[in-house]
Amino acid sequence: MIVLSINGQDTQVDVPEDMPLLWVLRDVLGLNGTKFGCGMAQCGACTVHLDGQAVRSCVLPVTGAVGKKITTIEGLNATDLGKRVQQAWLGIEVAQCGYCQTGQIMSAAALLAAKPTPTDADIDAAMSGNICRCGTYVRIRAAIKQAATGQLTLPQTIA
Amino acid sequence: MKIGRIIGTIVGVVVLIAIVFTAYALITVTHGGNEQATQPVGAGVPVDLPTTMARGEYLTRAADCEACHTAPGGQPFAGGVAFKLPFGTIYSSNITADKETGIGDWTDDEFVRALHAGVDNKGQPLYPAFPYTSYTALSRDDIVAIRTYLASLPAVHAPARPNELSFPFNQRWTLSLWNAAFLKKERFQPEQGKTEAFNRGAYLATALGHCGECHTPRNHGFAMKSGKALAGAELEGWRAYNITSDKEHGIGAWSDQELIDYFSKGHAAGRGTASGPMGEVVGYSLQYLTPSDLASLVAYLREVKPQQGSAAPAAAAAAPTATTASASPGEQLFVGACAGCHLESGQGRQTNYAMLTGLRSVRDPHATNLTQIILNGSSLHVGGQEVFMPSFGRAYSDAEIAALSNYVVSHFGGQQGTLSAEDVAKRR
Numbered sequence: 001m002i003v004l005s006i007n008g009q010d011t012q013v014d015v016p017e018d019m020p021l022l023w024v025l026r027d028v029l030g031l032n033g034t035k036f037g038c039g040m041a042q043c044g045a046c047t048v049h050l051d052g053q054a055v056r057s058c059v060l061p062v063t064g065a066v067g068k069k070i071t072t073i074e075g076l077n078a079t080d081l082g083k084r085v086q087q088a089w090l091g092i093e094v095a096q097c098g099y100c101q102t103g104q105i106m107s108a109a110a111l112l113a114a115k116p117t118p119t120d121a122d123i124d125a126a127m128s129g130n131i132c133r134c135g136t137y138v139r140i141r142a143a144i145k146q147a148a149t150g151q152l153t154l155p156q157t158i159a
Numbered sequence: 160m161k162i163g164r165i166i167g168t169i170v171g172v173v174v175l176i177a178i179v180f181t182a183y184a185l186i187t188v189t190h191g192g193n194e195q196a197t198q199p200v201g202a203g204v205p206v207d208l209p210t211t212m213a214r215g216e217y218l219t220r221a222a223d224c225e226a227c228h229t230a231p232g233g234q235p236f237a238g239g240v241a242f243k244l245p246f247g248t249i250y251s252s253n254i255t256a257d258k259e260t261g262i263g264d265w266t267d268d269e270f271v272r273a274l275h276a277g278v279d280n281k282g283q284p285l286y287p288a289f290p291y292t293s294y295t296a297l298s299r300d301d302i303v304a305i306r307t308y309l310a311s312l313p314a315v316h317a318p319a320r321p322n323e324l325s326f327p328f329n330q331r332w333t334l335s336l337w338n339a340a341f342l343k344k345e346r347f348q349p350e351q352g353k354t355e356a357f358n359r360g361a362y363l364a365t366a367l368g369h370c371g372e373c374h375t376p377r378n379h380g381f382a383m384k385s386g387k388a389l390a391g392a393e394l395e396g397w398r399a400y401n402i403t404s405d406k407e408h409g410i411g412a413w414s415d416q417e418l419i420d421y422f423s424k425g426h427a428a429g430r431g432t433a434s435g436p437m438g439e440v441v442g443y444s445l446q447y448l449t450p451s452d453l454a455s456l457v458a459y460l461r462e463v464k465p466q467q468g469s470a471a472p473a474a475a476a477a478a479p480t481a482t483t484a485s486a487s488p489g490e491q492l493f494v495g496a497c498a499g500c501h502l503e504s505g506q507g508r509q510t511n512y513a514m515l516t517g518l519r520s521v522r523d524p525h526a527t528n529l530t531q532i533i534l535n536g537s538s539l540h541v542g543g544q545e546v547f548m549p550s551f552g553r554a555y556s557d558a559e560i561a562a563l564s565n566y567v568v569s570h571f572g573g574q575q576g577t578l579s580a581e582d583v584a585k586r587r
Contacts, residue, residue, distance in 0.1 A: 018545050040549045041499045041509070055509050056499055063544035064510060129499030 004065060006031070007075025013062070021065050022046045022057040025072060033073035035102050037131075044130030047103035048072050054110035054126075073102045076109060081147075085109045088147035092155065096134035104130050108144050117148050184339035185332070189282045191275030192344030194299060200349040201358035202298040202366075207449045215308025218301050221367040221452070222294070223444035224309075226436075227251050237261075237315040242288045243395060247324035249286050257314040270306045271299055275344055277334070284334035286322070292383065293369035296347040296362075341382035353462075356451075360459025363452060368444065373399040373436065390466035396586055397435045398527040400519055401468030404461055408468040411461075418460065419453045422446070425541045429517030434537040435528065442540040489566025492559060496551065497567075505571045512539070512546045515571050522572035526564040530578065530586050533560055557583040 004011050006029070013028050025031045025048070034057060037045030041056040048057045049071035050064075076082035085108055095101045104127070111118055111126035118126070123144055132140070142155040204217050219225070228251050230239035238253040256263040262270065262280070269280040277291035278284050285291065294302075327333055347366045349358040364370045375383040376392045384390075391401035391408075403409035410418065417427040425433035425441040433441040448456065486494070493503075500509035505521075507513030515521055520528040536550030551560070557580035564583075565576030 017543075018547075040554075042496055044499060053508055059500070059547060059549055060509065061545040061547050064546065066544065125498075125503050128494050128503065 002062060002066060004062070004070060005068070006070045007072060008069075008078060015062060017063045018061045020058050021048070021060045021062050021070070024062050025057060031072050031074055033102055035099055037100070037103070041129075042131075043100070044103040044107060045100050047106040047130065049106060049110055052110060052113055054107045056129075071106075073106060076105065081112055082109055084150070085112065085143075085147045088143040092139050092143040092146060092153070094136055094139040094143050096132075096136050100130060100132045100134075101136075104132065104136075104140055108140070108147070112144065112148055118144065180339065181336060184335040188284055188335040188338060189272065189276055189278050190344065191272045192295065193346060194271070194275070196298070196346045198298050198300045199347050199362075200355065201362035202301055202347060205359070205449045205451045205455075207451045209449070212447075213308055213311075215304035215306070215311075217447070218367065219305045219308050220444050220447040221363060222297075222305065223368065223440055224254065224305070226439040226443040227289075228254050234313075234315040234317065236309060236312060237317040239317065239320055244288065246328040247322065249288055249322040249324065250320040251289075252319050253315065253317045254309055255312060255315040255317075256310045257316050260316055260318045261314060262309070263314055267303050267306055271302045274302050277338060277342065284331050284338065286331075286334065287337070287381075290369040290372045292342055293365060293372055295342065295344050296366035298346060301367075337380070337382075341380060354458065356455040356458040357462060359452065360455035360457070363448070363456050364459050368440075368456075370402065374402050387466060389460075389463050391468035393527065395436070396527070397437075397531055398523065398525075399437070401466060402460065403463045403466040403468075405465035405467060409463075409465060411465060415454075415457050418457045422448060422453055422456065425539045425546070426512045426514075428511065428514060431518055431520075432512050432514070433539060434520075434532050435535075438537060438539040446541050487562070487566060488559070489562035489564075490570070492555070492563045493566055493570075496554075497563075500548070510546055513548075515567070518571075521567050522574055524568060524574045524577050525582075526568050526576060526578050527586075529567060530560060530564050530583055533563065534583075534587060552587065556580070557587075 001012050001014055002017070004013060004024070006025075011029065013024055015024055015028055022034060022036060025034050026036065034048055035045040036058065037043035039058050041059040044056065046056055046058040047054050049055070049069075050060070051068045077086060085105055089095070089101070089105060094104070107127055107130050111122065115122050120141070123141055127140065139155045142153045146153040204214050208214070208217055225235060227240055228236045228238050230237070233239055234255070236253070236255045238251045240251040242249050242251070253261040255261040258264045265273075265280045273279060273285065274291055274294040274297055276295070277287065277289065322329065347362050350361065371383050371388055373394060374389045374391060376387045376390055378384050389402045392399050401409045404411040406412045413427065413430055417430050421427040421431055421433065422441065422445040425438060425446070500507070500513045501515050502508045505515035507515065520526075520532070523529065532548065534550060534552035537546075537548040539546040555563070560583045561578040561580050564578045568574050568576035
């Protein structure tokens with residue numbers, strides 16, 4: 001039996017030691033908010049927090065998460081910062097198809113926890129591993145800034 | 160006429176010497192050296208051996224038998240691991256207690272002789288991929304303890320895979336000649352005037368851990384160059400780094416704690432992460448060493464004669480170089496495919512093990528180990544967890560992997576990467 005701390009709750013799972021954390025979250029525990037994209041840490045859709053760091057759960061063997069605090073999109077609203085990010089995402093209406101947004105939001109929340117007022121370069125660096133096929137990048141940047149400042153931010157437009 | 164006679168005499172003498180040498184080699188091949196030697200200082204198990212671990216199990220782990228005798232996904236110690244050598248492929252043998260296909264029928268004396276002389280229970284020479292050249296220094300007591308532990312494990316029926324060697328390397332008797340020329344059948348001798356920790360470390364590094372089998376360069380006869388101990392070598396596509404006490408080329412600049420972290424966790428921040436064959440050494444062997452043995456191993460390595468490894472990358476620490484205005488193809492690949500786990504700064508995010516800065520593998524202009532890891536991925540089993548990187552060999556072309564490797568080497572290692580697509584193709 002492996003014990004995981006997920007969204008503040010200790011959870012027991014009976015899975016092979018090398019099973020990716022994403023499989024455990026989705027297929028064993030039914031936490032389907034975290035998405036499967038590429039399965040090889042290339043797209044960012046499966047991003048969760050491990051002790052506050054954004055990691056790709058599709059290539060993280062479950063034993064690598066033992067003893068650490070796992071936060072998924074389902075548990076993000078437990079912090080003020082998490083709530084602010086969610087509000088900003090809603091306010092800006094970032095999502096288009098939405099599939100990558102779990103990962104985008106988790107990466108953004110980890111960035112803001114480490115750097116409360118990120119520069120554009122900080123955002124580029126932290127978000128570079130999260131791919132959005134719909135091209136919502138401009139709105140993602142605006143939402144991160146809105147969550148950081150608390151002020152309404154207009155997405156950059158082509159002037 | 161006269162010249163003809165001189166040549167005839169010389170040929171005759173050479174043939175005679177060859178016959179005498181061959182006879183000597185064949186007669187002595189099954190001799191193990193002094194079998195009556197008492198247990199030397201430095202041999203055995205450490206005082207802080209956990210009570211839950213048998214003597215033989217500890218020694219078996221310290222001698223790292225499992226890495227070579229367990230095939231990927233196979234039963235422990237059942238053999239079948241392929242060793243690709245310049246003259247063909249050989250497969251490790253089944254050393255479980257199975258009577259038919261393993262070593263269940265061997266006597267203790269035969270097992271001791273195998274490690275001391277490099278011959279099987281019938282007296283047939285074994286190939287020196289089996290590191291009897293190092294194990295010959297093991298004490299009899301320790302070998303018998305290993306044997307007892309192996310015999311206590313489940314017997315696995317697994318017939319040996321026949322070796323695929325070209326002539327004359329498929330002639331086992333010729334190894335008698337090699338042994339006569341290169342194998343010193345001598346037991347470990349503690350060095351007088353050195354500390355107990357040094358001597359214990361020497362026994363761990365040479366007789367048990369056989370570090371030199373990978374880390375010491377070999378001569379034209381494929382025997383370890385004793386004057387170049389642990390100066391670094393390349394084998395099976397991987398570079399075994401210079402681990403002498405040289406500060407620039409070896410590990411002289413590492414702190415004690417960094418060395419201990421590397422041995423016990425497979426990772427020393429800013430220094431190195433164990434991958435490939437060394438990852439197996441950490442996973443199967445080094446992580447189980449007790450604190451006192453780790454300290455002894457460090458004490459020994461500190462005194463290994465410094466060597467300037469020929470192909471060893473210089474240790475000059477390099478800060479990531481500034482990015483140019485337009486991203487190179489290598490940088491684009493890194494940002495897209497690697498930065499998700501390693502971060503653009505190379506500091507690593509996915510796990511501590513994902514840190515790239517400071518590693519020797521990113522300072523090697525030939526990017527030997529770097530390309531192996533990119534092509535094949537990496538998997539390290541340590542401390543009850545698996546540290547894992549997927550392989551990218553099938554996802555990217557030779558040219559892309561060359562560009563990526565050169566970018567990593569220049570950006571994180573401050574070296575001029577020289578890899579071409581052809582180089583990568585050869586390493587696949």
